[in-house]
Amino acid sequence: MSDAPSCLLATSVKVPSSHGRYVRLNVGGHLFYTTLDTLTKHEGSMLKAMFSGRMEVLMDSEGWVLIDRCGKHFATVLNYLRDNTTPLPSSERDLEEVLAEAKFYLLDDFAKVIQRKLLVLRDPYPPLTYVPVLTAPGQLQKILDLTRKPLIRLMYNRGNNKYSYTSNSDENLLRNMELFDRLSVKFATRITFVKDIAGTEICCWSFYGLCKKVAEICCESIVYATEKKQTKIEYPEAKIFEEALNVLLYEDRSPDGDRAAALYAANAQSLATIATVPPTVKTTARRFPDDDDNMLY
Incomplete structure (x- = not known):
């Protein structure tokens, strides 16, 4: 590693593509040896501009390219450049430092990966499952095309009512929604669950x-009071359980189906991006004393 006198001899140069296959880097006193192919692999990055001849870089008399950044995490940056993936630190502070380096080198995709890990790290209640929320026509079919698992959709929209509600309707609507959340947690690996707020129904499974x-x-149904119509929301719990069991008959248990289910589970969050506003509902569940006895298996 060169000392201060070497820094005085550093000059600004443009690195031509014919500079050689290998490049020596001095990043804040940390020395690295890598290839031009690695440094110029990602379009739009700062390193691509620096080592493709578009920008001037500082080079000392021994041929080391000087980058005035902390070199603590540059090895992580290099690994990402090589493989498009790399192990990340487990501490929040180190992740923030790596994120700062990713942003400096204009590695946008890498920065997004780090930001997602930071969100998980900072969330004391990680999601048990992801439930897409449908906000426009056509989104349901896209999800059906993506998953080979059975699917349960709950369409609800309290504002679609033309009449007043009966006394128990609001409570029953909430009970339907709570049952949906409990089922979505229990069967997250076997059934795809979606919520639909774009439909015309008030509550429909x-x-x-x-x-x-x-x-x-x-x-929902319309009932006649003394002088006016009212909307009645029911909670047919037993019938919902029955149909949830029946839909499991369509579960693909073949080896190909198991692989598809594993792929879906690994990319469950990306599926939720189909419904963009809001993209997902993070479902949590309360444990009841007889929860295991009352839920379906």
Whole structure:
């Protein structure tokens, strides 16, 4: 490693593509030896501009290219450049330092990976499952095309009502939503769950197998009071349980189906990006004393 006198001899040069296959880097006193291919691999990055001849760099008399940044995490940056993936530090402080380096070198994709890990690290209650929220027509079909698992959709929109509600309707609507959340946690690996707030129904369950609707439970009805109509929301718990069990008959248990399910589980969060506003609902569940006895298996 060169000392201060070497720094005085550093000059600004442009690194031509014919400079050689290997490059010697001095990043804040940390020395690295890598290739031009690695440094210029990512389009739009600062390193691509520096080592493709578009920008001037500082080089000392011994041929070391000087980069005035902390070199503590530059090895992590280099590993990402080589493989598009790299192990990340476990501490929040180190992650923030790596994020600063990724942003400086304009590695946007790398920065997004770090930011996602920071969000997980800072969240004391990580999600048990991700539930896409449908906000526009056509989104359901996209999800059906992506997953080979059975699917349960809960369509709810309290504002679609033309009349007043009966006394127990609000409570029953909440009970339907709570049951949906509990089922989505219990069967996250076997059934795809989606919420639909773009439909016209106030509260309606739909069950899909092999990309086709196989059952539907509409929980709303119009009742006649003394002088006016009212909307009644019911909570047909037993019937919902029954159809949830029935939809499991469409579960693909073949080896190919298991691989598809594993792939879906590994990319569950990306599936939720189909419904962009809001993208996901982070579902949490309370444990009840008889939860294991009352839930489906």
